[in-house]
Amino acid sequence: MHPSLGWVLLLAAPLSQSAENGGIVMTIRHTFSGNSTEQKFYLLADRKRVESRNAEGRRKPDGSTEWLLGPRLAIITRCDLGQILELNLGSAEYERAQYPPKRWTKAEIDARKGTPPDFSSSAPRTLRIEAATVDTGERKELFGRVARHIITTRKQIPLEGSHAAPQETVTDGWYIDLHPQVACERRMPAGTRGHSYLASGSNPPEKPEFVDIGEPETGFAVQLVTTSKGSYKLPDGTRKEFESKNETLVTELREEPLDPALFEIPAGFKHVEHIERNPRMASSSSRLETFWDRLKRFLD
Numbered sequence: 001m002h003p004s005l006g007w008v009l010l011l012a013a014p015l016s017q018s019a020e021n022g023g024i025v026m027t028i029r030h031t032f033s034g035n036s037t038e039q040k041f042y043l044l045a046d047r048k049r050v051e052s053r054n055a056e057g058r059r060k061p062d063g064s065t066e067w068l069l070g071p072r073l074a075i076i077t078r079c080d081l082g083q084i085l086e087l088n089l090g091s092a093e094y095e096r097a098q099y100p101p102k103r104w105t106k107a108e109i110d111a112r113k114g115t116p117p118d119f120s121s122s123a124p125r126t127l128r129i130e131a132a133t134v135d136t137g138e139r140k141e142l143f144g145r146v147a148r149h150i151i152t153t154r155k156q157i158p159l160e161g162s163h164a165a166p167q168e169t170v171t172d173g174w175y176i177d178l179h180p181q182v183a184c185e186r187r188m189p190a191g192t193r194g195h196s197y198l199a200s201g202s203n204p205p206e207k208p209e210f211v212d213i214g215e216p217e218t219g220f221a222v223q224l225v226t227t228s229k230g231s232y233k234l235p236d237g238t239r240k241e242f243e244s245k246n247e248t249l250v251t252e253l254r255e256e257p258l259d260p261a262l263f264e265i266p267a268g269f270k271h272v273e274h275i276e277r278n279p280r281m282a283s284s285s286s287r288l289e290t291f292w293d294r295l296k297r298f299l300d
Helices: 004-011 106-113 291-299
Strands: 023-032 035-044 047-052 055-059 065-069 073-078 083-088 093-098 127-142 145-158 167-176 208-213 220-233 239-256 287-290
Touching: 035 055, 035 065, 127 167, 145 220
Parallel strands: 127 208
Antiparallel strands: 023 035, 023 239, 035 047, 047 073, 055 065, 055 287, 073 083, 083 093, 127 145, 145 167, 167 220, 220 239
């Protein structure tokens, strides 16, 4: 299954059903660098369907970016079958994979990563990831539920021995008390917290420490505005400043009966080893990173 699948699943925050035979329909719009794309979700008991289209940027002669849309895709999670299906709705083709995926063995992890970095408690930390969460106290009604206004500031602070640059990401969001995941999706044990740090080309690898200030928000985000700023190194060794802004907005959230056929492979679809997910580009040299790649990079 294509690596982009994991990102779609990560963004897909499915909601637990409130009625035995009820379903949930939800649409989420993501806007980044002037480009918007949508994901639509259908949830029914132990199954889920996510519809979306990938977008890729192509640099035009005047230096601006032209965004091209790929084929319409649908990802279907079937907990009852232990499968995940990815469909190209235009070509009538689909892939199939085990879900949840089989866990890698230690030997497989070591083979992919090589010698793992030392993250033991005695190893000196080179990078502090500090997340400060503030509940503004503001409340409003969204989709018939009370939403709370939370602002989270995440700072990347280099320590002695670090090769990373300082970065800051501010997430201004509205959250409601709905909990994600369908039955077979892996979840963290109650009372535990998770942290993440996306390393890219760091040699030797950074050894991060995580500091939470305030109570981290665990609700479901229906509105998010995320602003990031920092710098990155150019090939000549100089650094270039950047600032980005992206928005995530739930535009539709309702409960209603759903047709079970939404979670089936349509008649006439052909099983293949690989489906096409991305738009056709006129020239590989003009291809920029995908919309989802860029969005993921700044949300991590």
